[in-house]
Amino acid sequence: MTEIRKDPFTGQWIVTGTEGEQDFFTSLALQEKTEWKVCPFCPGSEKVSGKEIYALRTPGTPADSPGWEVRVIVSKQAALQIESDPDRRPEGMYDLMNNVGAHEVIIETPDHIKNLSNLSVDQVTKVLSTYQARMRDLEGDRRFKYSLVFKNQRKASKYRLGHSHSQLVALPITPKSIKDELQNSREYYSYKERCLYCDVITQELKDPKRIVEENDYFVAITPFASRFPFEVWVLPKRHNCDYLRESYDSINNLAKILKGSLLRIEKVLDDPPLNYMLHTAPYLREREGYWGTIRDDYHWHIEITPQILELTGFEWGTGSYIEPLLPETAAQILRDVKL
Amino acid sequence: MTEIRKDPFTGQWIVTGTEGEQDFFTSLALQEKTEWKVCPFCPGSEKVSGKEIYALRTPGTPADSPGWEVRVIVSKQAALQIESDPDRRPEGMYDLMNNVGAHEVIIETPDHIKNLSNLSVDQVTKVLSTYQARMRDLEGDRRFKYSLVFKNQRKASKYRLGHSHSQLVALPITPKSIKDELQNSREYYSYKERCLYCDVITQELKDPKRIVEENDYFVAITPFASRFPFEVWVLPKRHNCDYLRESYDSINNLAKILKGSLLRIEKVLDDPPLNYMLHTAPYLREREGYWGTIRDDYHWHIEITPQILELTGFEWGTGSYIEPLLPETAAQILRDVKL
Numbered sequence: 231m232t233e234i235r236k237d238p239f240t241g242q243w244i245v246t247g248t249e250g251e252q253d254f255f256t257s258l259a260l261q262e263k264t265e266w267k268v269c270p271f272c273p274g275s276e277k278v279s280g281k282e283i284y285a286l287r288t289p290g291t292p293a294d295s296p297g298w299e300v301r302v303i304v305s306k307q308a309a310l311q312i313e314s315d316p317d318r319r320p321e322g323m324y325d326l327m328n329n330v331g332a333h334e335v336i337i338e339t340p341d342h343i344k345n346l347s348n349l350s351v352d353q354v355t356k357v358l359s360t361y362q363a364r365m366r367d368l369e370g371d372r373r374f375k376y377s378l379v380f381k382n383q384r385k386a387s388k389y390r391l392g393h394s395h396s397q398l399v400a401l402p403i404t405p406k407s408i409k410d411e412l413q414n415s416r417e418y419y420s421y422k423e424r425c426l427y428c429d430v431i432t433q434e435l436k437d438p439k440r441i442v443e444e445n446d447y448f449v450a451i452t453p454f455a456s457r458f459p460f461e462v463w464v465l466p467k468r469h470n471c472d473y474l475r476e477s478y479d480s481i482n483n484l485a486k487i488l489k490g491s492l493l494r495i496e497k498v499l500d501d502p503p504l505n506y507m508l509h510t511a512p513y514l515r516e517r518e519g520y521w522g523t524i525r526d527d528y529h530w531h532i533e534i535t536p537q538i539l540e541l542t543g544f545e546w547g548t549g550s551y552i553e554p555l556l557p558e559t560a561a562q563i564l565r566d567v568k569l
Numbered sequence: 570m571t572e573i574r575k576d577p578f579t580g581q582w583i584v585t586g587t588e589g590e591q592d593f594f595t596s597l598a599l600q601e602k603t604e605w606k607v608c609p610f611c612p613g614s615e616k617v618s619g620k621e622i623y624a625l626r627t628p629g630t631p632a633d634s635p636g637w638e639v640r641v642i643v644s645k646q647a648a649l650q651i652e653s654d655p656d657r658r659p660e661g662m663y664d665l666m667n668n669v670g671a672h673e674v675i676i677e678t679p680d681h682i683k684n685l686s687n688l689s690v691d692q693v694t695k696v697l698s699t700y701q702a703r704m705r706d707l708e709g710d711r712r713f714k715y716s717l718v719f720k721n722q723r724k725a726s727k728y729r730l731g732h733s734h735s736q737l738v739a740l741p742i743t744p745k746s747i748k749d750e751l752q753n754s755r756e757y758y759s760y761k762e763r764c765l766y767c768d769v770i771t772q773e774l775k776d777p778k779r780i781v782e783e784n785d786y787f788v789a790i791t792p793f794a795s796r797f798p799f800e801v802w803v804l805p806k807r808h809n810c811d812y813l814r815e816s817y818d819s820i821n822n823l824a825k826i827l828k829g830s831l832l833r834i835e836k837v838l839d840d841p842p843l844n845y846m847l848h849t850a851p852y853l854r855e856r857e858g859y860w861g862t863i864r865d866d867y868h869w870h871i872e873i874t875p876q877i878l879e880l881t882g883f884e885w886g887t888g889s890y891i892e893p894l895l896p897e898t899a900a901q902i903l904r905d906v907k908l
Contacts, residue, residue: 231895235794236794237792237794238753238769238794239750239753239754239766239792240750241753242794242796242889242890243889244794244795244889244890244892245889246795246891246892246894246895247895248891248893249894250898251894251898254798254893254894258877322776323768324772378883378886380881380882380883381882382881382882397883399883405886405887405888407885407888408887410579411578414577414579414580418577426577426578429662430577430662433661453576454574454576455576455577455585455663456583456585457576457581457583459593505882505885507882507886542719542844543720543844543845543846544717544719544738546719547744547746547847547848547872548744548745548746548747549581549744549747549749550583550744550745551581552584552585552648553583553585554585554592554593554596555586555588555593556586559590563590
């Protein structure tokens with residue numbers, strides 16, 4: 231029985247009950263102990279990896295067979311189920327709903343390559359366009375308020391899949407971290423009548439000590455209040471709250487700067503574990519209440535977070551972070567990398 | 570140059586610049602590679618471990634020498650400095666201040682024992698009373714708005730210190746995670762005129778499926794919306810927002826249930842890495858503005874969070890969590906442990 235439960239103390243939603251007691255302890259015992267003999271994401275394994283939802287493939291080749299360049303499947307470890315109704319309801323003083331949602335895996339290349347940064351700019355562009363295609367498709371489902379694309383990239387290991395992929399979830403709620411950003415940028419906008427992110431970009435470009443890389447469309451910076459050493463954000467220079475509304479040209483330029491930023495981080499930190507998350511506005515449907523009307527006060531972006539330090543009780547207890555390295559120092563080191 | 574910087578996008582405060590480029594890469598390279606030959610927290614190493622701020626010791630024994638039962642020192646890796654002024658100021662559109670604060674280490678026993686749960690109830694009581702003594706002392710310093718006690722407990726390893734200790738920081742700001750809790754519980758109180766935490770405790774005691782352990786003063790539960798498998802919270806049954814205002818009897822009962830809860834988690838998960846954090850109200854001084862007046866709507870508690878699963882881009886991107894195991898299942902397993 232999987233449920234989405236609301237934490238009464240913080241308002242966060244938690245997905246729980248995806249595994250029973252036995253499965254939980256079995257998968258815990260197997261953690262980092264099972265070698266991948268055959269890669270389920272390589273061409274030829276399509277029947278094993280999962281049902282194809284979408285693919286960029288050679289005309290004439292059938293679904294769930296080789297011939298694809300980017301392939302999207304239903305996650306085998308799906309925490310969320312598409313065939314369900316939210317049925318939001320109380321349990322005493324608590325709130326919960328069914329685990330309705332989409333959970334997809336984007337296989338980013340037919341080649342067995344671990345890191346997105348090692349794909350060609352053309353291939354990365356196809357991946358980023360696939361994100362748009364899937365998010366747009368899920369926008370049609372009015373049960374979903376938000377869709378998030380994220381990547382978990384780990385160090386090479388025989389216990390890791392090692393085939394470049396990312397994940398997409400569509401959720402029946404707007405996540406707390408996005409709500410916090412929206413509320414904050416709305417407050418700023420209400421006072422300044424300007425976008426907070428646009429103002430930050432203007433300031434960073436004027437005094438470029440935290441700039442890692444830029445092109446006509448995008449800028450990559452180490453944020454003023456970075457949470458992690460070598461954290462990098464990629465932001466569009468032209469105001470836009472919605473990733474879905476970026477042009478092909480823009481996505482092509484995003485591919486270049488994302489690849490570049492990842493390569494720089496990977497060189498400096500010797501291929502560290504990292505995540506990236508695509509922060510975009512909640513689905514902008516008409517008449518969807520408060521959050522649905524946001525346009526001028528939010529700015530989509532990608533956050534790349536290398537994970538080289540252990541979180542401590544300080545971070546868990548405060549929601550703050552101790553980031554030993556100044557972001558200006560990190561930016562200088564990243565800029566100096568020869569690509 | 571260490572600074573506390575405000576993230577303009579979320580309002581979080583970040584401590585940054587505690588290490589220069591060279592120190593950062595040196596300590597990164599040494600991570601999990603340096604064996605501890607002599608424990609600096611054992612009696613006899615007092616001159617090495619750091620300056621004594623407070624100790625429970627045999628009358629007549631001098632500071633910074635053996636003869637203590639619990640000893641508090643300035644952290645050698647202090648991210649915050651006591652001799653400083655906040656000097657909160659702008660930098661363009663950003664906000665920052667100096668790294669003023671206290672950062673102390675509480676050495677919980679003269680014996681070389683790794684886990685708090687293996688100390689006697691008497692000794693744990695002394696540790697918990699020491700938390701009170703230090704927090705009360707720092708309350709006198711009006712630069713500090715909040716003090717947090719936390720513990721990072723790791724698996725046994727020759728690269729880890731392995732001597733039971735916790736840490737205390739006093740901060741010139743109220744951390745975001747506490748502000749979120751305060752705001753949420755204030756909203757609940759404003760609507761119900763009852764404490765949110767008291768109401769949760771009442772409901773949990775009525776249908777005890779998430780109860781791990783209880784005594785006359787305290788209850789230990791797996792929260793309805795647990796973020797982590799086997800997360801356990803310890804809450805006082807009698808309403809109190811402030812840990813400093815608990816009696817000796819209460820602290821003695823807290824020692825019993827905290828020791829019990831930790832032992833249960835350690836048995837089920839084979840001594841996992843874990844953290845605990847003491848959530849209490851910001852310093853309750855008069856005339857300190859909004860947060861200073863909180864009394865009836867907050868409830869101090871301890872959150873114990875075992876860390877056995879890797880965080881993913883889902884957690885970083887949403888602020889939500891996927892917790893595979895239902896908290897009711899976890900509570901049942903923890904209850905069934907023979908102590």
